[in-house]
Amino acid sequence: DGGITQSPKYLFRKEGQNVTLSCEQNLNHDAMYWYRQDPGQGLRLIYYSQIVNDFQKGDIAEGYSVSREKKESFPLTVTSAQKNPTAFYLCASSIVQGSYGYTFGSGTRLTVV
């Protein structure tokens, strides 16, 4: 079955550490997205990519980095520069041309310890 997989489901980060969240899709979607969700809040866009080797900053990119070396993969690194990283991170993918909905992964909950 096609889908989008995020791992790990739970992640704990120590102060000053960089951590990388994985996002893989086998839907053959061109576009991929990372969103951050805080408790009781909506989704805020961190980064997005519409083609391989290209990506754009979203509304809250500071303290985060991404890469898009393969169509299937869009990992997100939360760097030590992100001062408040505890949140629920959601990855999504979509077809670029035309009007289609996004397919979301099941999320990674990151906690700073």
Place this chain on the structure above:
Amino acid sequence: SQQGEEDPQALSIQEGENATMNCSYKTSINNLQWYRQNSGRGLVHLILIRSNEREKHSGRLRVTLDTSKKSSSLLITASRAADTASYFCATDAIIAQKLVFGQGTRLTINP
């Protein structure tokens, strides 16, 4: 940048009743989409309505779109306990290349 604003923020109704959630937005759109999120899970796409459509149905869901008022509503008929979730509207703005999500409506269906 918050494009969609949902109203109400929380809604609690009895099983079998209808639930209505509203979404307002600011800029011209290509389409508007509704998603459901169960607690601690990813979002699930429910329905998409294009800017030239006024109403769309999918099972127990009915979505309306009024582009003159920049607003949309999601109606869930004959609600069930399994409909308990947060519901988000998302706008695909003409000038943007990505969806912008609202804050969501938390719906609770009481048995």
